[in-house]
Amino acid sequence: xxxxxxxxxxxWVITAVSxxxxxxxxxxxLYMLYNGIGTISWxxxxxxxxxxxxxxxxxxxxxxxxxxxxxxxxxxxxxxVGAAIYLAEYAGDNPLTRAxxxxxxxLAGIPSIVYGLFGLGMFVLFLNYGTSIIAGSLTxxxxxxxxxxxxxxxxxxxxxxxxRIVSLSLGATRWQTIRNQVLPHALxxxxxxxxxxxxxxxxxxxPILFTVAAFYLPNLPQSIFDQSMALPYHLYxxxxxxPGMPLGxxxxxxxxxxFIVLSLTLVATLxxxxxxxxxxx
Amino acid sequence: MTTAKISVKNTSLTYADGTHAxxxxxxxxxxxxxxxxxxxxxxxxxxxxxxxxxLSDLTEGITREGEILFNGQDVFARRTDITDxxxxxxxxxxxxxxxxxxxxxxxxYGLRMAGIRDKVVxxxxxxxxxxxxxxxxxxxxxxxxxxxxxxxxxxxxLCLARSLALEPEVILLDNPTSGLDPISTATVERxxxxxxxxxxxxxxxxxxxxxxxxADRAAFMLDGELVEVGSQQQMFLNPRDKRTEDYITGxxx
Numbered sequence: 001x002x003x004x005x006x007x008x009x010x011x012w013v014i015t016a017v018s019x020x021x022x023x024x025x026x027x028x029x030l031y032m033l034y035n036g037i038g039t040i041s042w043x044x045x046x047x048x049x050x051x052x053x054x055x056x057x058x059x060x061x062x063x064x065x066x067x068x069x070x071x072x073x074x075x076x077x078x079x080x081v082g083a084a085i086y087l088a089e090y091a092g093d094n095p096l097t098r099a100x101x102x103x104x105x106x107l108a109g110i111p112s113i114v115y116g117l118f119g120l121g122m123f124v125l126f127l128n129y130g131t132s133i134i135a136g137s138l139t140x141x142x143x144x145x146x147x148x149x150x151x152x153x154x155x156x157x158x159x160x161x162x163x164r165i166v167s168l169s170l171g172a173t174r175w176q177t178i179r180n181q182v183l184p185h186a187l188x189x190x191x192x193x194x195x196x197x198x199x200x201x202x203x204x205x206x207p208i209l210f211t212v213a214a215f216y217l218p219n220l221p222q223s224i225f226d227q228s229m230a231l232p233y234h235l236y237x238x239x240x241x242x243p244g245m246p247l248g249x250x251x252x253x254x255x256x257x258x259f260i261v262l263s264l265t266l267v268a269t270l271x272x273x274x275x276x277x278x279x280x281x
Numbered sequence: 282m283t284t285a286k287i288s289v290k291n292t293s294l295t296y297a298d299g300t301h302a303x304x305x306x307x308x309x310x311x312x313x314x315x316x317x318x319x320x321x322x323x324x325x326x327x328x329x330x331x332x333x334x335x336l337s338d339l340t341e342g343i344t345r346e347g348e349i350l351f352n353g354q355d356v357f358a359r360r361t362d363i364t365d366x367x368x369x370x371x372x373x374x375x376x377x378x379x380x381x382x383x384x385x386x387x388x389x390y391g392l393r394m395a396g397i398r399d400k401v402v403x404x405x406x407x408x409x410x411x412x413x414x415x416x417x418x419x420x421x422x423x424x425x426x427x428x429x430x431x432x433x434x435x436x437x438x439l440c441l442a443r444s445l446a447l448e449p450e451v452i453l454l455d456n457p458t459s460g461l462d463p464i465s466t467a468t469v470e471r472x473x474x475x476x477x478x479x480x481x482x483x484x485x486x487x488x489x490x491x492x493x494x495x496a497d498r499a500a501f502m503l504d505g506e507l508v509e510v511g512s513q514q515q516m517f518l519n520p521r522d523k524r525t526e527d528y529i530t531g532x533x534x
């Protein structure tokens with residue numbers, strides 16, 4: 001085989017492998033669309049389930065997932081971005097920072113059900129929040145932290161060192177430099193990481209299982225200390241726990257959840273690419 | 282010597298990788314002179330400059346000895362306000378790096394960080410800085426356009442102007458004409474002559490020829506050692522040390 005032939009073969013194989021990666025995603029999405037699109041309507045989005053959940057819509061679960069995602073953002077963004085700034089800008093290499101980094105790597109590797117159990121022990125029972133939106137948000141926030149910290153740190157480290165040096169040489173303090181030079185440039189990367197983390201949190205079931213999710217609630221939650229329904233758990237319930245569930249509702253629910261997660265990812269990608277294009281260096 | 286603006290005393294420096302970058306340097310820079318630090322690359326010129334306004338703090342793992350007096354005060358003293366020090370001893374880098382934003386944003390950055398809000402004061406400093414750096418006529422009608430749209434020579438002068446807007450006492454110029462054409466170089470060199478009426482200038486030159494053209498006094502550095510300090514006449518016409526003579530006559534470089 002000549003060099004040109006092996007080159008052509010390599011490109012062909014790599015292209016094929018890439019196509020295989022895309023294929024399952026397309027199949028899942030198309031399959032969901034095919035089976036679920038007929039169920040999607042304004043009523044399905046805006047109404048509560050009826051008649052043992054075999055009729056009506058998914059509004060309480062959808063609202064719960066929106067609340068939980070917002071709660072996760074409130075819990076995880078300040079902590080995550082703060083930790084990333086510390087690690088990237090202030091922390092040197094010492095036993096403390098090594099311990100912090102090790103903890104972050106380990107946090108990322110913990111199975112989500114373990115987060116759920118920790119949330120049950122810590123927020124629901126020990127802090128006595130009960131099964132509530134706040135307990136669920138904190139649990140999801142904890143799970144999202146490693147994603148936010150590592151992407152935000154990476155974004156901060158990718159800001160050219162020259163900007164820091166110039167800023168400091170013009171008499172700016174370290175914090176002024178971070179605030180005026182580093183963060184504005186790292187922002188697209190940070191936002192992307194945050195949204196990807198939130199997208200993952202929005203779709204998780206295990207962490208909310210014991211901390212917030214309700215099987216069925218006749219009323220909407222009134223405060224952050226109330227239980228709530230949530231889409232991923234609702235999907236689990238109607239797919240496995242309710243006999244005689246119409247398939248359309250199951251696929252419709254899955255489609256809505258998929259749509260939320262994918263649109264968060266899409267927004268993250270768009271933010272990154274548009275803010276990058278405005279960059280002038 | 283009490284008249285020194287900057288006085289480097291017994292200063293040595295070793296980097297984290299063990300490079301002995303400065304070896305027991307002693308020199309005085311007098312007010313309102315243009316003091317040139319020259320020598321081959323990696324001889325310690327930039328390292329010495331970065332010590333003077335403590336940009337060296339940004340490099341981890343440095344071991345340093347000796348002291349550097351600025352107006353008689355040790356810059357490494359604990360009570361030194363580093364941001365104030367860097368405003369008073371302002372450095373212009375070899376590679377001109379505008380900050381993202383407009384020309385005006387660049388010019389006002391240091392002032393804004395110092396908490397100066399008065400628009401009249403700021404605008405006056407912007408204009409004077411740009412004039413002193415000989416770039417005012419080229420940019421006065423487009424102060425709001427991006428600093429990245431400027432040519433290399435303009436960027437270089439903008440970075441100088443940006444430092445001048447702070448009204449420092451000492452300007453550290455690390456090869457301010459790197460990558461400039463002869464005409465722009467002449468423009469910068471002419472403005473140096475004006476600037477030293479107001480400021481003390483320490484400069485790493487682009488070449489020995491430039492050093493000889495602009496220096497009031499000069500110091501020749503080699504491998505972290507200060508070989509010789511002297512007036513322009515003495516250094517470039519009648520060097521005492523054989524190594525200085527070999528370098529300025531181009532026997533090595």
